[in-house]
Structures are given as C-alpha cells and as structure tokens.
Amino acid sequence: MKKAYFSKRIWKKGVNALTVAEMKTLNKLFNRAKRFVFQMLVRQKRWERELHKESIHLVVKRKFGVNDYVANSIVRESQALLKAQTELNKLYIKQADEKIKKIKKKLKSERSFLTTLRKIKASFIKGNLWLPKNRNYALHPSGLVSLELKSCSLIWMNTYLFEHQYLDATIKRLKAKIGRLEHRLFRLEGKKDKLTTRISSVVFGSKKLFKHQFTKKEFVQDHQSWKELFLAARNKQVLISGRKDSASGNFVFTYQPDTNDLHMTSLSGKVVTFSNVVFPYGQEQVDQAVLCQRNCKDKKANGKPISWSVEDHKDYYIIKCLIDVEEEITVNFSTSDGVIGVDCNVNHFAWTDVSKDGNFLESGKLSFSLHKKQPVNQQKSLKQKR
Known part of the structure; x- marks a missing residue:
C-alpha cells in the first residue's frame, strides 16, 4: 500500500528565486492541464464517445508542451480523480437508499398512528367513544381519560378536553409531520435519480470557495482578491508519479539522503533544488526507499516507484514523499462496523x-x-540509583 510522509515547512524566503519561479510555472501548467483532462474524461463518459483520435497522453503533450513524465502524471491524476468521484457517487447512492428506507418506515408508522387517531375522532362524532388497546389509552369510570407514555402520564378531566386539547392538536401535528416526511422523501428520490443518471463533475478549488465570490461581503466588493485566492487554491499541488525503472524512483524528482536536498527537473529542462527537505516522521523510511531503489540491479522487475508532491501554501512549501510499504497483517483495516478515531x-x-x-x-x-x-x-534511572 502507499504511504505519504510530510516534510517540514520549506519557507520560500529561504529558497532560490529560480526554484520558486520554476515551481510556480509547473504548478500553473500542471493544474491547468489536469482540469482540461478531467473535463475531457467527463465529457467522453457523458457523450459515450471519444473526443480525440489520439490517446489522452499525446493530446496533453501536444497541447501543453510537457514531457512524457509530467503528461503521464497529469493523466493518472485526472483518471484517479474521476474514479474517486465514481466511487463516491456509489456511496452517496447507498446513503440515499438507507435514508429513503428509514423515511418510508417512519411514514408507515406515522400514517398508521394518524389512522388510529382519525378512528377515535370518528367514534366521538358517532357518540360512542372507541380507544385502541395497543396505544395505552384508558377511559376511567370517573370520566377521566389517560395516556401512559414512557416518561410520564397525561390525564384529561373529560372526553371533551381529550378531544380538543389532545386529539385535534395531535392530528394537525401529524399531518404536518407526514407532509414534511413526504417532501423529504421526494427530495431524496430526486437526488438518487440524479446520482444514478447524471455524471457529475468537480469544482477545482472547492465549491465553498467558489460561492464566496457571491456570499462574502469582502469578495463581492473586491472580486480580484477572491480571484487570486481561488486561483491559488486551484493551483496548489503538483503530484509527479514515480517510475520503477528510474535510478531514484522518479524521473522529475531526485532525493539525496546524505544532504537532504531534493532536485527537480523543471519544464524548461533546468535542475532546481529544494534544500534541507527533512521528514520529521518517516525520514528513515524515505532514505531507505531511495537507497534501495538506487542499489536495485533489475529495476524493471524489482524496482519500486517513488512519487513526490509539492504543495504551495503561499509563504512555504510542504513536500510529500509517497512510497510503497508492506501492509501490516496484524492491523485491522476493515470499516464494515465503523471506525473509532483517537x-x-x-x-x-x-x-x-x-x-x-x-x-x-x-x-x-x-x-x-x-x-x-x-x-x-x-x-x-531513579530506581537504579537507589
């Protein structure tokens, strides 16, 4: 399985200006190409036809002028995002089914209760009071009417008060409740139908931030500041997939365990460096993965890819190293009964x-x-001294 290790913050003020400029260019082009590929994949799925005679890989290379390694990462990222959306869609449909099932069960119970109350109301009109035995209603010889509940008991001094204070009010409340449940059921069935028939897209930069241009006062008055923030969120991360036939597991990024330097080959062909890339949790694992890949003789058969991700947080970078690790057999990864987080x-x-x-x-x-x-x-140590 894949495991990601996060580096310490790499402040931009301590990074070479050329490295920052090249990273900014790569960030912008990579994410623009990823959005293009993802929308193309969504349209192909919606229209059920291929939009280009060539492969997506070649289309990306020709349109954006990137090399094979960057183009491969762009396509894989877009395909993974579409697959994740498909799986998420299945989860939403499953959740909608469960909610629909619960609402139908609740509706059946409330309608049954409403039918019972209407029968009691009809018995009042006929002049012969009828109370169901399975509802804990009781008419006492003194004329009192009682209702036993789990936490308390309700008492009315006569049948007139029972009819007008309880029966009419409860029937009115139940009608309104059933109406709300029916409306919610209608909305859920519409949502399920939409999830089943429609192939949804993605708002890069998040829907929440996109809506802020219309809902937040400071962004309504200053649209340019929102645009800068939204573009920064859309172009935040670059993830370059690893290759097992590479000497260091990746053809774009090369990590030096002895100096903790991360070298990147930019789009222009220049090699730029991120200095002092240290992983507070997992430094040994990262070093071992890089050294094992270098020392591996038959890389095509036994090599392991190492993926690298660079996140731009405005004032600093966070670098992630994604490596393959053996899955722990003793750890239970099942979520069939839920999860407890500590x-x-x-x-x-x-x-x-x-x-x-x-x-x-x-x-x-x-x-x-x-x-x-x-x-x-x-x-x-204290016990040994004593």
Whole structure:
C-alpha cells in the first residue's frame, strides 16, 4: 500500500528565486492541464464517445508542451480523480437508499398512528367513544381519560378536553409531520435519480470557495482578491508519479539522503533544488526507499516507484514523499462496523465513533493530568540509583 510522509515547512524566503519561479510555472501548467483532462474524461463518459483520435497522453503533450513524465502524471491524476468521484457517487447512492428506507418506515408508522387517531375522532362524532388497546389509552369510570407514555402520564378531566386539547392538536401535528416526511422523501428520490443518471463533475478549488465570490461581503466588493485566492487554491499541488525503472524512483524528482536536498527537473529542462527537505516522521523510511531503489540491479522487475508532491501554501512549501510499504497483517483495516478515531493530547484523549457510512455516532473525552509524572526512563534511572 502507499504511504505519504510530510516534510517540514520549506519557507520560500529561504529558497532560490529560480526554484520558486520554476515551481510556480509547473504548478500553473500542471493544474491547468489536469482540469482540461478531467473535463475531457467527463465529457467522453457523458457523450459515450471519444473526443480525440489520439490517446489522452499525446493530446496533453501536444497541447501543453510537457514531457512524457509530467503528461503521464497529469493523466493518472485526472483518471484517479474521476474514479474517486465514481466511487463516491456509489456511496452517496447507498446513503440515499438507507435514508429513503428509514423515511418510508417512519411514514408507515406515522400514517398508521394518524389512522388510529382519525378512528377515535370518528367514534366521538358517532357518540360512542372507541380507544385502541395497543396505544395505552384508558377511559376511567370517573370520566377521566389517560395516556401512559414512557416518561410520564397525561390525564384529561373529560372526553371533551381529550378531544380538543389532545386529539385535534395531535392530528394537525401529524399531518404536518407526514407532509414534511413526504417532501423529504421526494427530495431524496430526486437526488438518487440524479446520482444514478447524471455524471457529475468537480469544482477545482472547492465549491465553498467558489460561492464566496457571491456570499462574502469582502469578495463581492473586491472580486480580484477572491480571484487570486481561488486561483491559488486551484493551483496548489503538483503530484509527479514515480517510475520503477528510474535510478531514484522518479524521473522529475531526485532525493539525496546524505544532504537532504531534493532536485527537480523543471519544464524548461533546468535542475532546481529544494534544500534541507527533512521528514520529521518517516525520514528513515524515505532514505531507505531511495537507497534501495538506487542499489536495485533489475529495476524493471524489482524496482519500486517513488512519487513526490509539492504543495504551495503561499509563504512555504510542504513536500510529500509517497512510497510503497508492506501492509501490516496484524492491523485491522476493515470499516464494515465503523471506525473509532483517537486524538492524543497533553491532558486528555479525545475519541469519536463513526458508522460504516461515515456518519457521526458519538464522541467523548478522557481527561488526565501529567502533573508530577515522570517518564519511564527517568523512573528506571531513579530506581537504579537507589
């Protein structure tokens, strides 16, 4: 399986100006090409025909003037995004089915209750009061009418009060509730039909940020500032896929474990450098993956690709290294019964339980104090001194 390791922040003020300029050019061209390829794939799927006689790879190379390695990464990123959208669509349809099933069950229950109340109301009109035995209603010899609930009991002094204070009000409330449920069911069925028949696209830069140009006052008054922010979000990341036949696992990026320098071959053919690329969690794994790939003699058979990603965070870069690692057999990766997430903090553990569909169930916090607590190593050393 793939595992990503994040580097420390690489501040732009400490990076060579040429490196920043080349990275900006690559960022802009890479993401523009990715959006073009993704929209082409979506249109081909919608129209059920090929838009070009050539392969997508060749179309990208000719249109944007990139080399094979960058074009391959662009196409693979776009295809992966479309596949992810397809799988997400299936999940949304499954969730809609479950919601529709629950609403239909609720509607059946509420309609049954409404029918019962209408029968009671009809018995009042006929002058012969009828109360169902399975609803915990009771007419006492004194003329009182009672209703036993789980948490309390309701009492009316006579049948007139029961009819007008409870029966009429409950029938009116149930009608409104059933109407809301029917409307929600109609919306969900429409949503499911839309998800089933329509092939959806993607808003690069996020829908939320796109809507801000119309909803946020500062962006309505200053559209240029929104445009700059939106373009920065659209052109934030570059991911170059690895190649197992490469000497270092990637033909665009080359990492030097001894100096922690990451060399990049830009679109213009220049080699630029990111200095001091250190991974606080996973430095040994990254070094080992790079050295194993270099020392591998038969790379086509036994080589392992190493992918590199550069994220632009305005003032600094975050570099990610994606390598293949062996899957741990003892770890349970199944999410069929849901997932529990745990966050370790200085004074408490926070946990959250979500269902198999990703819906929130419950959360909690386990508090503790580290005051006057000593690490295990210090405790052992104190015992040895004693």
